[in-house]
Amino acid sequence: MNNGKKMFGKRWQERSYLLPNIFLPELRMPIHRSIxxxxxxxxxxxxxxxxxxxxxxxxxxxxxxxFDERVYKLELANRMGxxxxxxxxxxxxxxxxxxxxxxxxxHGSALFEFKTADSIHARHxxxxxxxxxxxxxxxxxxxNMRTERVQHEFVNCHQRLxxxxxxxxxxxxxxGQTSACEAMRDMVNALISDWGSGLEIGLYEEALTHxxxxxxxxxxxxxxxxSKGHIAHQSMRLASPEVAxxxxxxxxxxxxxxxxxxxxxxxxxxxxxxxxxxxxxxxxFTTIR
Numbered sequence: 001m002n003n004g005k006k007m008f009g010k011r012w013q014e015r016s017y018l019l020p021n022i023f024l025p026e027l028r029m030p031i032h033r034s035i036x037x038x039x040x041x042x043x044x045x046x047x048x049x050x051x052x053x054x055x056x057x058x059x060x061x062x063x064x065x066x067f068d069e070r071v072y073k074l075e076l077a078n079r080m081g082x083x084x085x086x087x088x089x090x091x092x093x094x095x096x097x098x099x100x101x102x103x104x105x106x107h108g109s110a111l112f113e114f115k116t117a118d119s120i121h122a123r124h125x126x127x128x129x130x131x132x133x134x135x136x137x138x139x140x141x142x143x144n145m146r147t148e149r150v151q152h153e154f155v156n157c158h159q160r161l162x163x164x165x166x167x168x169x170x171x172x173x174x175x176g177q178t179s180a181c182e183a184m185r186d187m188v189n190a191l192i193s194d195w196g197s198g199l200e201i202g203l204y205e206e207a208l209t210h211x212x213x214x215x216x217x218x219x220x221x222x223x224x225x226x227s228k229g230h231i232a233h234q235s236m237r238l239a240s241p242e243v244a245x246x247x248x249x250x251x252x253x254x255x256x257x258x259x260x261x262x263x264x265x266x267x268x269x270x271x272x273x274x275x276x277x278x279x280x281x282x283x284x285f286t287t288i289r
Contacts, residue, residue, distance in 0.1 A: 030091065030092060030093065030194045030195055031089065031090070031091055031092075031134060031161075031195070032089070032090045032092070033087065033088075033089050033134075033135060034087045034088040034089070035084055035087045035105065035108060036108060037105070037108050037109060037135045037136055037137055038107075038108050038109040039109070039136055039137055039138055040109045040110070040137075040138075040139070041138075042138070042139055042156070044109070045109075045110055045138075045139035048106055048107060048109070048110040049110065049141055049154075051080070052076070052080065052106055052110070052112060052141075053141075053143070053150075053152060055076055055079045055080050056072070056076065056143050056145075056150055056152075057150055058079075059072055059075045059076060059079070060072075060145055060149075060150045063075065065116075065145055065146050065147065065148065066146075067116075067145070068116060069103065069114045069115065069116050069145070072114055072143075072145050073085050073086075073103055073104055073114055076104060077104075080106075082106055082107040082108075083104055083105075083106050084104065084105045084106075084108070085103070085104055086101040086102065086103065086104075087101070087102050087105050088100065088101050088102075089101075089102065089131070089134040089135060091134065091195060091199075091203060093190070093191055093194055093195070093207055096206075096207045096210045096211070098203060098206060098207075100130075100131065100134060102131050102135065105135070109137065110137075110139070110140070110141075111128070111131060111132060111135060111137050111139070111140035111141070112140065112141050112142075112143060113127065113128050113131070113140065113141070113142045113143070114142075114143050114144075114145060115142060115143070115144040115145070115146070116144070116145050116146040117144055117146055118146065118147075119144065119147070119151065120142050120144050120151055120153050124142055124144075125142070125153075125155055126200060127200070128140050128142055128155040129155060129157045129198075130199055130200040130203075132155065132157035133157060133159065133160070133161050133164075133196070133198050133199060134161075134199070136160060136161070137157070138156060138157055138158060139154065139155075139156055139157075140154075140155045140156075140157070141153065141154055141155065142155060159198055159280060161195065161196035161198065161199075162196070163196075164192075164196035164197045164198045164280055165192065165193055165194075165195075165196045165197070166193075167192065167197045167278075167279070167280065167281055167282050167283050168281060168282045168283070169189065169282075169283050169285075170282055170283070170284040170285065171185070171284075171285040173284075173285070173286045173287060174274075174285035174286060174287050175272075175287040175289070178239070178240040178243065180212070180239055180240045181239050181240060181243060181245075181274055183211075184208060184211070184212070184239050184245065184274065185276075185285055187207070187208060187211050188204065188208065188247075188276055188278075188283065188285075189283070191204055191207055192278070192283055197278050197279065197280055197281075197283060198280050201247050201248065201249050201278065204247050204276075204278065205237070205247045208245065208247070209237060212239065218237050218238060219235050219236070219237060220235065220236065220237075220238045221233035221234065221235050222234055222235070222236045222238075222244070222268050222269060222270060223268065223269050224267055224268055225267050225268070225269075226267065234268075236268075236270075239274055242269060242270050242271040242272075243270065243271060243272050243273070243274060244270050244272075244273045244274070245273065245274040245275070245276070246261070246273055246274075246275050246276070247275075247276045247277075247278065248275070248276070248277045248278070249277070249278050249279060250277055250279075251279055254277060254284075257275070258275070258286070258288060261273050261275065261288045262288060265288065265289070271289065272287055272288060272289040273287075273288045274286075274287055275287070275288055
């Protein structure tokens with residue numbers, strides 16, 4: 001096990017480590033939409049959805065189910081007015097930036113996501129909710145064009161980011177293993193204050209990774225050990241040389257996550273995992289050692 005720790009440490013000795021100060025308040029410009037949006041009622045959305053889906057069914061009947069998403073979107077815009085294809089939403093914080101592209105926004109108020117998958121999955125619903133929050137809209141719809149008959153599903157989001165910027169912060173079990181870990185906690189708090197707590201977890205993770213120096217400096221192979229010694233390396237996100245970090249959005253059963261994280265620590269060179277669990281109501285900072 002000592003050999004593994006030596007290799008692990010050497011990788012870090014070759015790197016200078018500094019958390020860039022990308023979260024100064026004066027640098028914040030949180031969310032930019034390429035087109036303006038208008039929040040409408042569920043009844044109004046259903047009226048628009050009825051018209052859109054009539055075209056979607058007709059396109060599916062004519063084109064079949066084997067084209068890419070873009071073909072169906074383009075044909076919808078050909079057949080119906082008021083359809084904006086792939087409007088962008090850019091989320092920024094200091095010098096971090098990530099741009100999302102909505103499949104279709106109708107009359108600036110009805111959001112539609114097109115899929116070509118075996119079925120509509122939870123990740124598609126999560127993506128659509130993320131887009132609704134970013135666009136400040138309450139109602140959207142997913143249309144899956146790959147199935148024999150169009151599979152479609154309403155997605156509603158009654159939360160608004162402006163109401164998710166002040167969740168309860170719980171950090172009684174957090175231990176700042178290094179100055180970078182403390183800065184990381186401050187960074188997450190700044191992101192929540194800026195964006196809100198309801199967006200996709202990958203966004204917060206990307207922002208933290210960027211702040212820590214980017215993928216090459218954060219995604220590091222960690223030695224894994226069994227009772228017979230070193231067996232492999234596994235890439236993990238590290239906040240500092242022997243401290244990993246993980247962001248989740250678990251509404252319950254966090255004890256199971258913690259139990260499996262302890263098993264991970266028993267079989268790696270890591271000293272701790274800094275765990276940040278973000279829900280709409282709370283942000284919990286936990287150090288698992």
